[in-house]
Amino acid sequence: MHDPLSPRWQFDALPLLGRCFTTYPQADLWERDTANLPAPLRKVRRRAREFAEQHIEPLSASMDLAPHLPPGQAHPEVLALLQRAGREGWLSYFLPAPIGSASWATLTQPLVWQCCLVVEEFSRACGGLMLLLSAHHLGTMPLLLSGDLGLIWRLLRPVYQACQAGDPHLMAFAITEPGAGSDAEDGHGAALYRPGVVAKPVDGGWLLSGRKCYISGGDLARSVTVFAALQGEGMASWTCFHVDTAQSGFKVARTELKMGMRASGAAELELTDVFVPHDRVVGGLRQGWALNRATLNASRMPVASMGVGFARAATEVAVAFARNYKLGGKPLIHYQEVQLQLAQMVAETRAIRSMVWQEARHAWRPRQLMASACKFHATDRAQNVCEMALDLLGDHGAAHEARIERILRDVRLTRIFEGTNQINRLSLIEDWQPQLLDAHHFAGV
Numbered sequence: 423m424h425d426p427l428s429p430r431w432q433f434d435a436l437p438l439l440g441r442c443f444t445t446y447p448q449a450d451l452w453e454r455d456t457a458n459l460p461a462p463l464r465k466v467r468r469r470a471r472e473f474a475e476q477h478i479e480p481l482s483a484s485m486d487l488a489p490h491l492p493p494g495q496a497h498p499e500v501l502a503l504l505q506r507a508g509r510e511g512w513l514s515y516f517l518p519a520p521i522g523s524a525s526w527a528t529l530t531q532p533l534v535w536q537c538c539l540v541v542e543e544f545s546r547a548c549g550g551l552m553l554l555l556s557a558h559h560l561g562t563m564p565l566l567l568s569g570d571l572g573l574i575w576r577l578l579r580p581v582y583q584a585c586q587a588g589d590p591h592l593m594a595f596a597i598t599e600p601g602a603g604s605d606a607e608d609g610h611g612a613a614l615y616r617p618g619v620v621a622k623p624v625d626g627g628w629l630l631s632g633r634k635c636y637i638s639g640g641d642l643a644r645s646v647t648v649f650a651a652l653q654g655e656g657m658a659s660w661t662c663f664h665v666d667t668a669q670s671g672f673k674v675a676r677t678e679l680k681m682g683m684r685a686s687g688a689a690e691l692e693l694t695d696v697f698v699p700h701d702r703v704v705g706g707l708r709q710g711w712a713l714n715r716a717t718l719n720a721s722r723m724p725v726a727s728m729g730v731g732f733a734r735a736a737t738e739v740a741v742a743f744a745r746n747y748k749l750g751g752k753p754l755i756h757y758q759e760v761q762l763q764l765a766q767m768v769a770e771t772r773a774i775r776s777m778v779w780q781e782a783r784h785a786w787r788p789r790q791l792m793a794s795a796c797k798f799h800a801t802d803r804a805q806n807v808c809e810m811a812l813d814l815l816g817d818h819g820a821a822h823e824a825r826i827e828r829i830l831r832d833v834r835l836t837r838i839f840e841g842t843n844q845i846n847r848l849s850l851i852e853d854w855q856p857q858l859l860d861a862h863h864f865a866g867v
Contacts, residue, residue, distance in 0.1 A: 451772070462527040463539060470512075470540045474547035477506055482548035485685035486828055493641045493674035493689060500554065500685065504592070507555055508585035512540070513592075516559060516566060521574065522582045534720055535782035538727040542775070545731025546738075549832030550685025552731070556724065557638035557686060561593030563717045564647040564662045568705040577664055577702070581645070594643035596634040596691060597714055603636075605657075606649075607718060607841045608848060612711070617651035619693065621661060627699040630663060633675070633692050638839070640689030641677045643667055648693070649710045660710030664702040671696040682831035718840060719788040722797035725840045726778045729804030732833040733771040736811035739825050740764060743815050754814075763814055770807045774800040791853040798843035798850075801836040808833050 424431035433445040449457070456467050481499050488497055496504070507513055511523030516533055518524045528536055537559065544552035565578045584591040597606045599618040605611035619632030630650050640646060645666055652659040665672065671694040677687040705713045741764060744754040754760045778800055781792040808830045812819040819826040837843045851858070 451768075455775075459539075460531055462525060463531055463536060465525075466515075466528060466536055467539045467543065470543035473507070473510060473512065474543045477503055478544060478551045479547035481551060481685075483822065483825075483828070485548070485550060487822070488685070490677070490679050493677050493687070496642055500551075501590075503551065504554070504590040505588045508590045509588045511586065512555060513558055513585035513590060514582035515540070516562065517574075517578075517582065521579045523586055532782060532785045534723050534785040534788055535779070537724045538778055538782045541724045542727040542731040542734070545728045545832075546735045548685065549728070549732065549829070549835075550683040552728065553638055553683045553686035554642075557594060558592045558643075560595040560717070560721055561639070561643060561645070561647055563595065563720055564704050564713050565664070567713060567716050567720065568662075570705070573664075573704065577645075591645070592639055592643045594637050594640040594646045594689075595717065596637045596640065596646050596648045598634060598636050600633055600635050600690075604842060604845050606714070608845050609852065610848075612657040615657055617657055617660070619648065619650040620653050621650040621663065621698070622653045622695075624697070627697055627702075628663065629695040629697055630665065630693045631671075631695055633690060635690045636678065636839075637689045637691055638686055640691050641674050641687035646691065647704060648691075649714055652707065657711065659708045660714065661707050662704035662710045662713050663698045664704055665693075665696060665698055669696050669698075680835075682828075682833075682835045715790070719790050719793045720785075722793040722840050722846065723778055723782050723785060723788065725836055726774070726796040726800035728836045729801035729833060730771065730775045730778060732829050732836070733767070733774065733804040733807035736808040736826060736829050736833075737764070737767045737771055739829070740767060740811040740814045743818065743824075747818070760814065763810055767807050767810050770803050774803050789853065791850050794841070794846040794849040794853070797840060798837075798846040801833070802843060805830070805833050805837065 426432070433441060436444060447454075456464050459467060481503060485497065485500065491497065504513075514522040515524045515536070516522055518526045518529060541552065541556055544555060562578060562581065565574055581591045581593060599606065601618055602611075602615050605615040617632075619630060619634060621628040621630050630648060632650065634640070634648065637646070645664060648663050648665045649660050650663060651657060652661060673692040673694070675690040675692045677689045680688055744760050744764060747754050749757070778796050781796050785792070808826065812826050812830060815824060815826055818824050822828065841849065
């Protein structure tokens with residue numbers, strides 16, 4: 423029997439008009455949110471969850487503990503995952519046929535929103551494998567944002583076709599240098615920075631020399647969008663070059679043994695007179711700074727969705743633990759202190775998802791202010807949720823098999839890459855400063 427003091431069971435007994443405002447289905451939260459998405463995105467979210475649960479999550483624990491391989495090598499299970507992801511379209515879903523694998527129906531919605539949905543599902547299953555699959559799209563982004571249809575057809579179409587054929591051609595995005603992390607993303611620092619990767623003009627093209635570091639997926643990439651300054655000029659001359667990693671002079675110097683997202687390599691790239699022909703300049707000479715910032719504007723909301731995925735995973739682990747672990751002869755879930763903690767975790771997770779979806783659903787042309795706000799706020803709050811889960815599990819949370827310590831290591835990286843959260847706060851102010859400085863026209867927030 424239902425408790426008479428639990429009103430949700432009595433809503434159906436109200437008159438018709440009353441039921442219109444009170445009765446609601448008891449579907450789980452994920453299903454409810456999915457049902458509220460536009461039809462093309464509902465399909466994407468369901469497919470992403472199914473792929474993540476069947477093919478990513480089963481590898482998560484083992485790949486986090488797997489031996490650190492030399493540059494260019496991948497574990498057989500990872501290679502098989504990449505091949506399957508390519509065949510199922512997860513490496514080419516930014517464009518429709520005849521170039522990519524996206525449904526034409528998804529083009530009725532912003533691509534950033536679609537990417538956010540996929541990234542959340544993949545992050546929930548495994549941070550490292552999510553990054554392995556997602557960093558590839560970051561590498562392709564300068565080609566897409568260049569708006570050069572000829573370049574997209576000539577350089578990106580073969581990448582997408584190879585992936586769909588089960589021969590994963592991964593790309594990587596290379597801006598960070600040993601002396602320029604934040605300086606590669608913030609105008610104030612870049613103004614004083616002396617570029618480390620330089621392009622020298624030669625007959626037929628350019629010779630690139632220098633080093634890039636912490637390049638996600640750079641150890642397995644077949645091509646890289648590399649940002650370099652023109653010889654004798656500063657960061658204002660930054661230009662994007664499409665580099666074939668098989669080209670003479672290109673070398674993956676090493677990959678980092680890092681704290682989180684271990685299944686995805688963070689590579690240091692060494693370029694020694696790597697020749698790039700003129701027809702592989704992306705977006706035009708001296709347009710690299712704008713192309714870089716546009717890429718970051720498009721990618722920071724998906725990074726925020728990584729935080730959502732990690733917070734969701736941590737909450738699910740905490741709920742499962744609270745339902746099964748007993749204290750004083752009864753499950754933890756029956757203690758109000760635990761219920762208060764879980765309620766806060768659910769609210770935090772849903773709040774940051776709502777923020778990301780609200781901005782992403784209108785992000786046909788992602789604005790820096792919104793993208794940066796989503797990125798720093800969602801990832802900061804996501805880490806807080808993960809720490810709450812660790813607190814709830816106590817000593818059990820330190821065990822690798824409990825997942826929480828792994829999720830906590832993974833979520834920390836989201837507050838560093840795509841610009842540290844401090845840099846993203848400054849990016850918000852930078853984008854907002856015309857309104858801040860115009861005292862006569864400031865309209866608030």
